[in-house]
Amino acid sequence: MHELLKLDATEVARRVKAGDVTAVAVTRAVLDHARATEGRVGAYLHVNEHALEHAAAIDKGDKSGALAGVPVAIKDNIHVAGQQTSCASRILESFVAPQDATVTARLRAAGAVFVGKTNLDEFAMGSSCENSALKQTRNPFNLAHVPGGSSGGSAACVAARSAYLSLGSDTGGSIRLPASFCGVVGLKPSYGRVSRYGLVAFASSLDQVGPFSRSVRDAALCMNVLSGHDDHDGTSARRPVPDYTAALRSDLKGVKVGVVPGYIEQLPNREVADACTRAIEAMRALGAQVVEVKLPNADHGIAVYYVVASAEASSNLARFDGVRYGLREPAASGIEQYFRTRGAGFGPEVKRRIMLGTYALSAGHWEEFYGRAARVRTLILRDFDRAFEGCDVIVGPCAPFPAFKAGEISDPLSMYLCDVFTIPASLAGLCALSLPIGFDASGLPIGLHVQAPAFAEDSLLSISHALEGALKQQVDRMPKIA
Numbered sequence: 293m294h295e296l297l298k299l300d301a302t303e304v305a306r307r308v309k310a311g312d313v314t315a316v317a318v319t320r321a322v323l324d325h326a327r328a329t330e331g332r333v334g335a336y337l338h339v340n341e342h343a344l345e346h347a348a349a350i351d352k353g354d355k356s357g358a359l360a361g362v363p364v365a366i367k368d369n370i371h372v373a374g375q376q377t378s379c380a381s382r383i384l385e386s387f388v389a390p391q392d393a394t395v396t397a398r399l400r401a402a403g404a405v406f407v408g409k410t411n412l413d414e415f416a417m418g419s420s421c422e423n424s425a426l427k428q429t430r431n432p433f434n435l436a437h438v439p440g441g442s443s444g445g446s447a448a449c450v451a452a453r454s455a456y457l458s459l460g461s462d463t464g465g466s467i468r469l470p471a472s473f474c475g476v477v478g479l480k481p482s483y484g485r486v487s488r489y490g491l492v493a494f495a496s497s498l499d500q501v502g503p504f505s506r507s508v509r510d511a512a513l514c515m516n517v518l519s520g521h522d523d524h525d526g527t528s529a530r531r532p533v534p535d536y537t538a539a540l541r542s543d544l545k546g547v548k549v550g551v552v553p554g555y556i557e558q559l560p561n562r563e564v565a566d567a568c569t570r571a572i573e574a575m576r577a578l579g580a581q582v583v584e585v586k587l588p589n590a591d592h593g594i595a596v597y598y599v600v601a602s603a604e605a606s607s608n609l610a611r612f613d614g615v616r617y618g619l620r621e622p623a624a625s626g627i628e629q630y631f632r633t634r635g636a637g638f639g640p641e642v643k644r645r646i647m648l649g650t651y652a653l654s655a656g657h658w659e660e661f662y663g664r665a666a667r668v669r670t671l672i673l674r675d676f677d678r679a680f681e682g683c684d685v686i687v688g689p690c691a692p693f694p695a696f697k698a699g700e701i702s703d704p705l706s707m708y709l710c711d712v713f714t715i716p717a718s719l720a721g722l723c724a725l726s727l728p729i730g731f732d733a734s735g736l737p738i739g740l741h742v743q744a745p746a747f748a749e750d751s752l753l754s755i756s757h758a759l760e761g762a763l764k765q766q767v768d769r770m771p772k773i774a
């Protein structure tokens with residue numbers, strides 16, 4: 293493997309700016325490596341044939357951007373002008389984005405080079421990436437295993453060293469779960485921190501775009517670029533954006549770390565439990581005080597999420613009607629065309645969500661399902677408010693187990709349960725990340741879930757950075773594929 297691929301994005305940008313290396317050389321190293329490994333990993337749906345030209349333009353032009361010359365990959369439900377946005381669905385397979393999403397435009401302005409679009413569960417619905425209608429992505433640490441989902445391609449390409457950074461979207465765990473399965477950092481920003489304009493909507497009250505990276509400092513660097521208000525997204529916050537890089541620290545003196553009793557003890561997987569316990573001990577050794585916190589309503593998270601997210605999805609996905617976007621299955625009448633297009637274009641999981649959501653919103657049932665779910669969502673939010681009165685972050689397992697084998701989980705409910713730890717923070721609009729903390733005996737990565745109050749990305753990143761430094765020896769391992 294090329295030496296350049298062992299660096300993180302922060303170091304690559306520094307070298308490009310200093311003139312020590314060209315954006316073209318870095319991009320070529322990434323593209324060559326992707327060519328050599330993609331046949332096995334399958335992270336990309338589409339590689340950008342203009343990447344080298346783009347890199348050459350950066351070498352000749354402005355290298356002052358925070359991500360000058362850094363090759364990045366984008367989940368294929370986020371627009372990059374002139375490239376496909378398929379959402380890994382037959383219904384959008386031929387759709388080409390007319391313009392950049394706000395996040396993509398910000399990366400572009402910061403000098404990032406777009407390597408390609410990455411695989412996902414169709415419309416971001418899933419936890420393993422196996423719901424993609426277009427491709428199967430594998431875990432770079434063990435090709436028989438899934439990369440996690442829904443942003444499986446974005447996690448896998450960063451783990452496999454075929455991008456330095458990538459963007460994913462997280463509705464109920466779609467950045468954090470694949471990050472934990474692939475041994476990379478994956479951050480879901482607070483709701484409103486990052487613009488959703490140009491992200492294909494799944495569940496609008498939950499969706500956020502966030503980064504995958506090889507280091508916490510890279511996540512901080514990327515968040516500096518992505519964060520901030522956008523007039524195109526009415527839910528984006530008008531709060532100032534701190535310098536996340538400047539906030540990074542190396543000890544945890546004065547930090548209070550919350551732990552929910554039972555979460556670790558009741559894990560089905562001993563190795564995940566032991567890794568979490570060791571990580572918490574490492575936080576204590578860095579000066580943190582560990583306190584118990586309670587989240588009594590978090591147990592209802594999955595039930596609440598599948599009502600709220602499906603209801604919003606059923607409404608958002610109504611726009612794929614065979615008239616305005618993508619696939620069209622012609623028929624004698626408009627309504628017949630609508631049925632045939634959607635019948636042929638959507639996969640089984642997407643249809644299940646649309647049916648669940650339509651039922652939850654139907655006349656006579658709205659209050660029983662959606663209304664009640666919305667109220668329990670508020671209780672979960674209040675639990676977190678109360679818990680954060682006594683601590684700065686709450687930590688625990690990101691997933692109940694390491695990456696499972698492709699095909700191993702076939703019933704939808706078991707798949708939904710993979711997100712048991714990530715969903716509550718999504719419902720509450722918090723920021724949270726998965727930090728690599730070690731490996732199981734078979735060499736599969738394990739992630740720690742670190743959650744902070746809404747808009748406390750600075751403390752989330754800085755606390756995670758300190759822990760990352762303490763665990764460096766244990767987690768610094770290349771996947772076999774690289």
Ligand code: GLN
Nearest residue numbers: 416417418463464465466
């Ligand atoms: N796995 C969850 C789902 O299927 C979360 C997906 C996501 O965050 N996009 O809905």
